[in-house]
Amino acid sequence: MDFLQPTSWSEALDLRAERPDALPIAGGTDVMVELNFDRRRPGALLDLGRVPELSEWEADDGVVRLGAGVPYARVIDQLGAQLPGLAMAARTVGSPQIRMRGTVGGNLGSASPAGDAHPPLLAAGAVVEVASAARGSRDIPAADFYTGVKRNALEPDELIAAVRVPAATGPQQFSKIGTRNAMVIAVSAFACALHPDRRAVGTGIGSAAPTPRRAADAEAFLAGELQSAGLWESRAELPETLARAFGERVAAAASPIDDVRGSAAYRRHSLSVMARRAVTWAWSDLREAA
Amino acid sequence: MSTEATTTPTTTTTTHGRIGDSALRPDGTLKVTGEFAYASDLWHDEMVWGVTLRSPHPHARIRRIDITDALTVPGVTAVLTADDVPGENAFGLEHADQPVLASEFVRYEGEPVALVAADHPETARRAAKRIQVDYEVLPAVTDARRAMDPDAPAVHRPGNLVRHLKLRRGEQSPAAPVVVSLDFEVGMQDQAFLGPESGLAVPAEDGGVDLYVATQWLHVDQRQICLALGMPPEKVRLVLAGVGGAFGGREDLSVHVHACLLALRTGKPVKMSYGREESFYGHVHRHPAYLTYEFGAERDGRLVYGRTSVVLDGGAYASSTAAVVGNAGTLGLGPYRFPSVSVDVYGVFTNNPPCGAMRGFGCVQAAFAHEALMDELADAVGIDRVAIRQLNGMREGDLNITGQVIDSAAPVGELLQIVADLPLPPPSDPSDIRALPGAVGNTTHGEGVVRGVGYAVTYKNVGFSEGFDDYATARVRLEMTGGEAVATVHTASAEVGQGLITVEQQICRTELGVERVVVHPKDTSVGSGGSTSASRQTYMTGGAVKAACEAVRTAVLDRAAGVLGRPAGELRLDGEKIAGASGEVLTGLAEVLGDDAVEETVEWRHRPTHAIDPETGQGDAHVQFAFSAHRAVVDVDVELGLVKVVALDTAQDVGKAINPDAVVGQIHGGSAQGMGLALMEEIVVTDGHVRNPSFTDYLIPTILDMPPMQVKVLEYADPHAPYGVRGVGEPPTISSGPAVAAAVRAATGRALRRVPIRPEHITGT
Amino acid sequence: MRVTTTVNGTEHEVDDVWEGESLLYVLRERMGLPGAKNACEQGECGSCTVYLDGEPVCACLVAAGQANGREVTTVEGLAHGGELHPVQEAFVECGAVQCGFCTPGLVVAAHDLLARVPRPSDLEIREALAGNLCRCTGYEKILDAVRLAADRQAAR
Structure with missing residues (x-):
């Protein structure tokens, strides 16, 4: 096994292209488990920890560009106002020690359906910025990024540079079920974002389908109902029946499995409850803000 | 770095403290500075690493093992199979029925098949993967309830029964105006000690071996190692290395013989240290249990009879299953007075992971059933759940179900009263999600949260029973x-x-x-x-x-x-x-x-104990009994099935607290393990395969899961014991889980006849 | 490969490191610093918590090469001149140590918490230490120890 340690983005892309057998490693919170448990023996490790471009974030024109190497701890500390959904999700990632090292880029790279960052990225309409030495950079909407269980849309010579997330224009919520009160992989997770500026609703579902996914039907349904009832203007209370119907639509968007962490039926059920509650909280936040 | 083996330092102190004082532990400073030498910290010049190749199948015949390829890996110093075991290829706590390395058959997933020593653990791992084992996969018996069926595959000859304990006392066709019954199921719990199985074997000049190892009983290890090595005890010397927790999981051998075999073969010190995944395969677990219980009572709640049938899944080898059956039988009805009793407990072989000792040892499984049924009885006769236990609770001088006199304090009623009288926690603050079910998962801001309170009481034998020369x-x-x-x-x-x-x-x-x-x-x-x-x-x-x-x-x-x-x-x-x-x-x-x-x-x-009668189960089987009671208070998000334990209060009679702070520490930790089994801890085994051998999916309570605990200690000296002491470590693990389960039932109104209780059991989805 | 890391103020240079090794392995098996513990090697127990450039991390999840040229502080580096750090002292005095396998990680995590939040609430302590499993104590005396250490540090 080789250990490749680029110190610039361009060097990292060159190495990625030269060594298709290299496994990128950032915070190591997924990769090192695979190595320690003897599940993977890549030809090389490509350490992205010394690529300065990856460890920065910046906000510009209502969009946060979050370098792929920014750890969760910084998302929590620094981005709670602009990316509240992602910050809430980040707070549930592993443990404080994991949050110190783990990165959103790593979550995207692993593309586990249980990755905590995915639902808020989907709900917020994030775009993943990837790059290769040969073709430069390209954007992949988060919703198109996840292609299968632990598979993503990266080409073999590409690396994740950043994720661009529109700063919140309205309330966001994130909920995650675990069978323990801390340090737990999601049994199911849900994120929602209200976009009052464009009278839209965003959603993201985790751990309840082969990939993280949006509940597009639920989004359209709720946005439409809010519109037709004039609630965007009136900011009146969200009818319980509407929240419930939204929850049911979110659950319907899932295609969960039974596994050691939970049953498919429970995953579906819990999504409906989380979605109902989360949208109720978000709507109530919106009303309070008004 | 020293050229000698790093071994556990001699522990010494000038700290004061006599009986009854909370003297500080002499190894505390070494442990907070990182200097204490645990078994996995050991190191020796010229040391090589040993790794184990394990069976991927729950049941298979080994047709052939080819180690040729593995031996060619540079850095490999030895590759051993069953043929290299010089003594008897067998070990076991009670019966030597487990091969040191599998020869003809493998009987559970994870059974050791071959060993490799190499200059680096990675070299050894790579070489182990190059050992070719030709398996003929055999049908496996993985449902303990089916293990005694005539057509079940036999795990061992002559059959799959390890022990049947039969206990009959009093009227055998009893009638009672009130009858309650239930079926209960307990999942497989892991000790989950944090320090993985580890040891360092150093070949000695006399042809023997010195083994530094983390264990619970050096001499029983030594006996088994000698048998396997074909060496006398003076050639096989054991030193206890620092132990990172045990809880029963180190009573059976793990690396012991393997490390010695490799050391004797290579002539070099050999270190073996399991990773967490291997640890799940490397030690026995708590027996899963299938329990059927029936209590008959008078209309006023006084018990008339108890009838139980219990199957314990012993897995592939005997380990201490027979003794666990003994406890689940002789103590399996809890600390209550029963005029008549009929008990059948079966310990069986399956092709599941071997099960043996874990804190609470047979009483834990039984307590979930008898305590759930006591609540049923209370409801059936319309009296309070504490009162029903006090009404039927043992007192000093009573006979237990094996006819043994309880000849020292049995404060069942008092322990229950103490926990019932302790102040209840205030309602949780819904403005801080960390205090709510789901915590930072942000699943409720108070919606769906219902509080429940549950009680449980237990008793446990102290010391080895049934005539063992202890x-x-x-x-x-x-x-x-x-x-x-x-x-x-x-x-x-x-x-x-x-x-x-x-x-x-x-x-x-x-x-x-x-x-x-x-x-x-x-x-x-x-x-x-x-x-x-x-x-x-x-x-x-x-x-x-x-x-x-x-x-x-x-x-x-x-x-x-x-x-x-x-x-x-x-x-x-x-x-x-x-x-x-x-x-x-x-x-x-x-x-x-x-x-x-x-x-x-x-x-x-200690004073002698006696075997029980094979037909009636009667006899003075035990040395001493220890009693504890718990009250659990839980908040349950009944819509999502998530639980937050908000209080776990307990009272226990310890006879005499030699070290009061340490006693409380045992009670805290034991309570946490019981709570873990009630709510989250289970090795999930499907068709003989362990599906969650990691701390990602085998969950033990974190500090955010544990509530504050009020602990009340009684000191009713046992006149038969030195200083009047009563064993402390196990009772809390037995009564805490049933109390938590009862509290969740109280909050949800659901029957919840299986632990760990999963969210979907509560939501019904 | 060669890895050079400053650990507890002393530079350690080790050779022939296999690229798949973790910082934890290098500390324990190559640098003679077994204080950080190997309980799960998957970041689920916190027993191997060390400071990497001042941040508490799981040493098992840091690739050895990632620690090259960095500064590491382990539990062995917290006591000075034979004097225990107040967190260590409090763990001993409060009975927060039983088997002690989780202790080095908890001591580092608590040390970090009190450096950031001198007087944490109980819920803050619980959230901050939720990445450190203990199987012996049920955590009650660990909470006691952190509270005591906070009091002592405040009194200084």
Whole structure:
């Protein structure tokens, strides 16, 4: 096994292209488990920890560009106002020690359906910025990024540079079920974002389908109902029946499995409850803000 | 770095503390600075690493093993299979039925098949993957309830029954106006000690081997290793390395024989240390249980009869299944008075992971069933759940279900009253999600949250039962060193974190009046201390140390009597002074001892226990009984099925608290393990395959899962035990889980007849 | 490969490191610093918590090469001149140590918490230490120890 340690983005892309057998490693919170448990023996490790471009974030024109190497701890500390959904999700990632090292880029790279960052990225309409030495950079909407269980849309010579997330224009919520009160992989997770500026609703579902996914039907349904009832203007209370119907639509968007962490039926059920509650909280936040 | 093996440092201290004081542990400083040498920390010059190749199948015949490829890997120093076991290829706590390395059959997933030693663990792992094993996969029996079916595949000859305990007492066709019954199921719990199985075997010049290992019982290990190596005990010397928790999971062998085999073959020190995944395959677990219980009672709630049928899944090898069956039978109806009883407990072989000792040992499974059923009975007769237990609770002088007299305190009613009277926690603050079910998962801001309260009470035997020759050995030496009296206490009794070394020091200080007590490293150069299990060490090794101190004191006073020309009976030893009957100082210890040391070794036994009758289960099976009660308060998000335990309060009779803080520490930790089984801990096994061998998916409680605990300790001395002590470690693990389960049932109104309770059990989805 | 890391103020240079090794392995098996513990090697227990450039991390999840040229502080580096750090002292005094396998990680995590939040609430302590599993104590005396250490540090 080789250990490749680029110190610039361009060097990292060159190495990625030269060594298709290299496994990128950032915070190591997924990769090192695979190595320690003897599940993977890549030809090389490509350490992205010394690529300065990856460890920065910046906000510009209502969009946060979050370098792929920014750890969760910084998302929590620094981005709670602009990316509240992602910050809430980040707070549930592993443990404080994991949050110190783990990165959103790593979550995207692993593309586990249980990755905590995915639902808020989907709900917020994030775009993943990837790059290769040969073709430069390209954007992949988060919703198109996840292609299968632990598979993503990266080409073999590409690396994740950043994720661009529109700063919140309205309330966001994130909920995650675990069978323990801390340090737990999601049994199911849900994120929602209200976009009052464009009278839209965003959603993201985790751990309840082969990939993280949006509940597009639920989004359209709720946005439409809010519109037709004039609630965007009136900011009146969200009818319980509407929240419930939204929850049911979110659950319907899932295609969960039974596994050691939970049953498919429970995953579906819990999504409906989380979605109902989360949208109720978000709507109530919106009303309070008004 | 030293060129010698790093081994556990001799633990010593000048900290004060006699019986009844909360003396600090002598190894505390080493543990907070990272200097304490655990088994996995050991290191030796020229050391190589050993790894184990394990079976991927729950049941298979081994047709052929080809190690040729593995031997070609550079850096590999040995590859061993069953053919390389020089002695008997068998070990086991009660029956030597488990191969050191599988030869003809593998009987569970994870069974050791071959060993590799190499200069780096990665080299050894790569080589192990190049060992080719040709398996013929066989049908497996993986449902314990089907294990005794005539057509079930036999795990061993002649059949799959390990032990059937049959207990009959009183009227066998009893009638009662109120009858309640239930079926209950308990999942497979793991000890999940944090320090993985590890050891360092060092080949010795005499052709023998020195093994530094984390274990619970050095001498029972030594016996089994000798058998497998074909060596006498003097050639196989064991030293206890630092133990990172045990809880029953280190009573059976893990790396022991393997490391010795590799060391003897390579001529080099061999270190073996399991990773967490391997640890799940590397030790026995708590038996999963299928329990059917029925209680009959008068209309006023007084019990008339108890009838149970229990199947315990012993997995592929016997381990301590027979003894666990013994407990699940003889203690399986809880601390209640039953005029008539019919109990059948079956321990069976399956092709699941072997199960054996874990804290609570057969009583844990039973308690979930009998406590759930007591709640049913309370509801059926319309009385309070505490009152029903108090009405039927054992008292001193009662007979238990094996006809044994409970001949010391049995404060069932009082323990329950204490926990019932403790203040209840205030409602949780919904503005801080960390205090709510789901915590930072942000699943509720108070929606769906219902509070529930549950009670449970239990009793547990202390020490080894059913006629086992249970003893402990202690050697105590007293001498003057640097002008100061120093006692050295030497036992082979394992310190696994519970604080035995502190207790040994406290007893020496109390009995000999010295301040400075050195605890000799635990090893096999002194006689057996028995197992660090069954809540027995303070009682047993404590008893042995006390007796050895008394022998030392007698010897010193005999000497002093000679020097002083006075009868020894008139003399007292008080620290460094020899005093007369009225306390006048006659001479000093220094004068009496000079440069000599007085050393005495005592083998100490508790009063005998007896086998139970095979047809009736009657007999004085146990030495001592320990009682505890818990009250759990939970908040349940009934819509999502998530639980937050908000209080877990307990009362326990400990006879005499030798070290009150350590007693409370045992109760805290034991309670946490019981709660874990109630709510989250389970090794999920499907068709003989473990599906969650990691800390990602085998969940144990975090600090955010544990509530504050109020602990009340009673000290009703047991007149039969040294200082009146009663074993402490296990009862909390037995009564906490059923109390938590009861609280969740109270909050949800659901029957919840299986633990761990999963969210989907609560939501019904 | 060669890895050079400053650990507890002393530079350690080790050779022939296999690229798949973790910082934890290098500390324990190559640098003679077994204080950080190997309980799960998957970041689920916190027993191997060390400071990497001042941040508490799981040493098992840091690739050895990632620690090259960095500064590491382990539990062995917290006591000075034979004097225990107040957190260590409090763990001993409060009975927060039983088997002690989780202790080095908890001591580092608690040390970090009190450096950031001198007087944490109980819920803050619980959230901050939720990445450190303990199987012996049920955590009650660990909470006691952190509270005591906070009091002592405040009194200084």
